[in-house]
Amino acid sequence: MTKRLEITDLVAGHKTRRGVVQAVAGVNLEIAAGETLGLVGESGCGKSSLARAVIGLNTPTSGALSINGDPMDMRRRGNHARDIQMVFQDPYGSLNPRLTVQQLVEEPLTVHRTRSKAERKTFVKALLDRVGIPEAMHDRLPHQLSGGQRQRVGIARALSLEPKILICDEPVSALDVSVQAQVLNLLVELQREQNLSYLFISHDLEVVRYVSHWIAVMYLGRIVEIGPVEEIWSSPLHPYTRALMQTTGNDAMGEGPEVKLNSELPSPLSPPSGCRFRTRCPLAIEKCAQEVPDLQENGKGHQVACHRAKEWSATVSAAA
Ligand SMILES: Nc1ncnc2c1ncn2[C@@H]1O[C@H](COP(=O)(O)OP(=O)(O)O)[C@@H](O)[C@H]1O
Numbered sequence: 001m002t003k004r005l006e007i008t009d010l011v012a013g014h015k016t017r018r019g020v021v022q023a024v025a026g027v028n029l030e031i032a033a034g035e036t037l038g039l040v041g042e043s044g045c046g047k048s049s050l051a052r053a054v055i056g057l058n059t060p061t062s063g064a065l066s067i068n069g070d071p072m073d074m075r076r077r078g079n080h081a082r083d084i085q086m087v088f089q090d091p092y093g094s095l096n097p098r099l100t101v102q103q104l105v106e107e108p109l110t111v112h113r114t115r116s117k118a119e120r121k122t123f124v125k126a127l128l129d130r131v132g133i134p135e136a137m138h139d140r141l142p143h144q145l146s147g148g149q150r151q152r153v154g155i156a157r158a159l160s161l162e163p164k165i166l167i168c169d170e171p172v173s174a175l176d177v178s179v180q181a182q183v184l185n186l187l188v189e190l191q192r193e194q195n196l197s198y199l200f201i202s203h204d205l206e207v208v209r210y211v212s213h214w215i216a217v218m219y220l221g222r223i224v225e226i227g228p229v230e231e232i233w234s235s236p237l238h239p240y241t242r243a244l245m246q247t248t249g250n251d252a253m254g255e256g257p258e259v260k261l262n263s264e265l266p267s268p269l270s271p272p273s274g275c276r277f278r279t280r281c282p283l284a285i286e287k288c289a290q291e292v293p294d295l296q297e298n299g300k301g302h303q304v305a306c307h308r309a310k311e312w313s314a315t316v317s318a319a320a
């Protein structure tokens with residue numbers, strides 16, 4: 001079946017004075033219509049760089065993107081703005097402070113000249129109502145809203161062009177825990193109503209588990225494990241995934257290596273040879289320094305990139 005979004009061999013970096021940081025080092029991902037792919041990993045592992053390359057805020061070094069099987073022209077992203085939009089972590093930083101709520105949500109429609117003026121007003125009112133912003137607030141400025149309300153406006157703005165895909169980069173990380181669930185529930189409801197596809201990025205595994213159908217784990221620019229959400233939760237195979245899980249209350253993961261992250265993420269300016277996780281992996285062997293492990297299928301759509309995962313896959317999966 002054709003996927004809503006396909007990301008193929010994506011490489012993207014940042015130029016710095018000390019050289020090029022290859023923050024995304026060859027990523028393949030796909031998302032079906034109406035589904036969420038959750039992307040997790042520590043801060044600095046390249047999640048936002050991937051999001052920005054997909055949405056066109058950064059030009060990828062190489063790779064391809066397609067929407068519903070149609071290749072995307074990487075240099076003319078404006079053409080795809082109606083298909084793919086982004087919800088940012090900090091709606092305050094991403095919303096023009098001088099525009100009212102109504103104007104913020106209407107602006108993309110004006111820029112893309114969709115609908116008549118009267119239709120635009122009606123549409124924006126209905127959309128704001130849907131995301132839970134009452135009419136009395138439509139003339140307010142961003143600073144007059146709470147964090148949760150600002151993120152609701154950010155979501156309405158992202159949905160104004162009726163995209164098929166939303167990239168949500170840490171959409172609730174800046175919010176109070178009590179407000180997080182409300183915004184997550186809103187995203188889940190909107191997905192069901194509009195059959196939206198989400199690339200949902202968070203460093204918080206439990207938040208990702210709550211909203212996702214699939215989980216991909218990123219480490220230093222690469223995807224090291226991917227699979228259906230409950231499969232990853234109950235049978236994490238990559239030592240890095242297991243280390244991340246150990247920081248949550250996950251007591252469902254089967255018997256396998258216990259891994260703790262006691263050192264810092266290495267600099268992506270000079271990533272380790274072979275397996276990029278090897279400098280922090282207690283299970284590393286000689287092969288890990290020499291050969292890059294590719295993602296290998298482990299049944300049920302579960303893939304893992306580790307030379308040794310087969311050694312514990314039976315005991316880990318047995319408990320599931
Ligand atoms: N604008 C930038 N200029 C230079 N380096 C950057 C820039 N943005 C991100 N990086 C670097 O790219 C790497 C990945 O960062 P990022 O994509 O923000 O990770 P994450 O979102 O997972 O925290 C980090 O080493 C970060 O320092």
Ligand code: SF4
Binds near residue numbers: 276281285307308309
């Ligand atoms: S390939 Fe080697 S270093 Fe990498 S996670 Fe597996 S055991 Fe650890």
Ligand SMILES: [Mg+2]
Binds near residue numbers: 047048049170
């Ligand atoms: Mg980020």
